[in-house]
Amino acid sequence: MHTEAAGPDLRHHGDAEVRDGGSALVDLAVNVRADTPPAWLRERVAASLGSLAAYPDGRAARAAVAARHGLPVERVLLTAGAAEAFVLLARALKVRRPVVVHPQFTEPEAALRDAGHTVDRVLLREADGFRLDPAAVPEDADLVVIGNPTNPTSVLHPAATITELARPGRTLVVDEAFMDAVPGEREALAGRTDVPGLVVLRSLTKTWGLAGLRIGYVLAAPETIIDLERAQPLWPVSTPALAAAEACVAPRALAEAAHAAHRIAADRGHLVAGLAQFADAGLRAVAPAEGPFVLVRLPHAGAVRHRLRGLGYAVRRGDTFPGLGEEWLRLAVRDRTTTDGFLRTLGRAVAEPA
Template identity: 80%
Template sequence: MPAHTGPAPLRAPGRDAPPHEPDLRHHGDAEVRGADGGLTDLAVNVRTGTPPAWLKTRIAASLDTLAAYPDGGAARRAVAARHGLPVERVLLTAGAAEAFVLIARAVRARRPVVVHPQFTEPEAALRDAGHEVARVLLDARDGFRLDPAAVPEDADLVVVGNPTNPTSVLHPAEVLARLARPGRTLVVDEAFMDAVPGEREALAGRTDLPGLVVLRSLTKTWGLAGLRIGYALAAPDTVAALERAQPLWPVSTPALAAAEACCTPRALAEAEAAAREIAVDRAHLLARLGEFGQIRAAAPAAGPFVLIRLPEADAVRAALRARGFAVRRGDTFPGLGPDWLRLAVRDRATTDRFAAALGEVLT
């Protein structure tokens, strides 16, 4: 793709709007809903084969204590220890999605900005809370890289993903750190960071950046989307403000058991091994996609998914579904359009079957 210089455009809803306003509430699970298990799922970014048996056992053991109200103390301490933080800097949430709602309700912001393309729930939550949201749109011609100068100086709430869904771009930590400043809340969504070997470029555990809020999810790597568990890492006063916006007992006892279990040395080692395997499988997927001249993949990719651009992507998506493969449409992400698709990284055998089906469609 040709080089692109200059800041990405800033766009507020209703002003210089794109030809269509994306559906911010569309998520990958919609692509497989009602399929009765008949589709190979490349649309949802949850690691296959999860949760592992040992995690299921830990969760099942917690069912004997369901008569008592949830006590998040042990899980909170486990998350804090995992990131080398005091417990006052940890808030457990019902998935990272709940944290976006809490931020939208609890953080007073006059000028919230969301960096797109990225997960759409942060903007949807901000809008639902009555905020007027501005967008910084990153450009495919520049590899969706972030120039901190593109973010307005007066933005007092900035939301960015790392690695970003759906682009799979991993922004350098020092670039994101340049966005932090007094008087600004910087929200970095690291829901997929544990799928990056070594979690390089992570900001979780940093306490030197003013206004930093890091969000993590345990649903992707561990296959717990139905259990809803994640957490926020922030300064104690921010954690306290977010906690006041939560209902009582927001995280269930089984989810708390899962959070504690996923922070053990054994679990962290397993997640690291899975991240390295994903990197190998992703390289295979990109190599197979490279066999088709009409496909352009956003690169370099760092997450457990890749973003591709091809003509008539919507028709291709429908044809792939008819051949048993569900892929994620891209036009519901601000900054993308109908010629984009997102593909979850799967094992090499699945990728080869998908490539064969894709070849049939494209020819």
């Protein structure tokens, strides 16, 4: 574990990989499920547009989220995506020593730094499979942030291991933005009320293709929810986003998400099996991958990424994640036809001289 004030670009995200290429690029860089939102969800959002003259009323959506996790509404806060929640946590909580477990989504650290905090990093090691060792986290850390399953490593940490980080006087933030892509949501902590200081973040943008709408939520003790709510602007979540939230936690949507999680797992297995053909070229995938993306290490990955771009495919560079370097790439899981086309193209990109 060590502290860093500078280093990777924490504000770089997967959308930057496809922004300049537009629709010409096949997108394996952004971790939003393809072919979403579904028609029924688009219709539900569109139906809400007739209410835009009124200020947003989040009570029904908040109650729906609470019911989905078996919690009282006092333990739920709706946010403009999980990213807003990181900003609220950084601004509202009075912490002395925040620690972020990396490699992971970089917005939590960026938000903490923007709020004036000095952030310590616990860097998980490739040699350990990027698995969490709770003993690596400083005992005096009063805020700990970890993703599960973790972006970009696709590691799913056991819930029991994560709860070892809980302490009286410590806030334990678990980013479960991709948990609904895990079959059965095993190892989820959402809905738990027995873990002291636990704050769980969920996003509805990844599974449902709502990145442009911005909707997520926080699950935490009522006093923490009150502190975060005070830091929010008035009416932070729009009426269409509230309609989406209510729809996405309904039984029909949960059943569809569960089915999608199994399909993603199968498609991920197909991708990982296909990547094995490049072992002689030095490619190694972090295993077992449990999220809707796979992290790979590949010699000359930067050059390969540029070649892939020229051949019509966007992948996510890994060197902007603390704890990784220029030899890392993150690949979003797509359907088998898309994956097969990517694997053929990857073969061309790898075969070109360095």
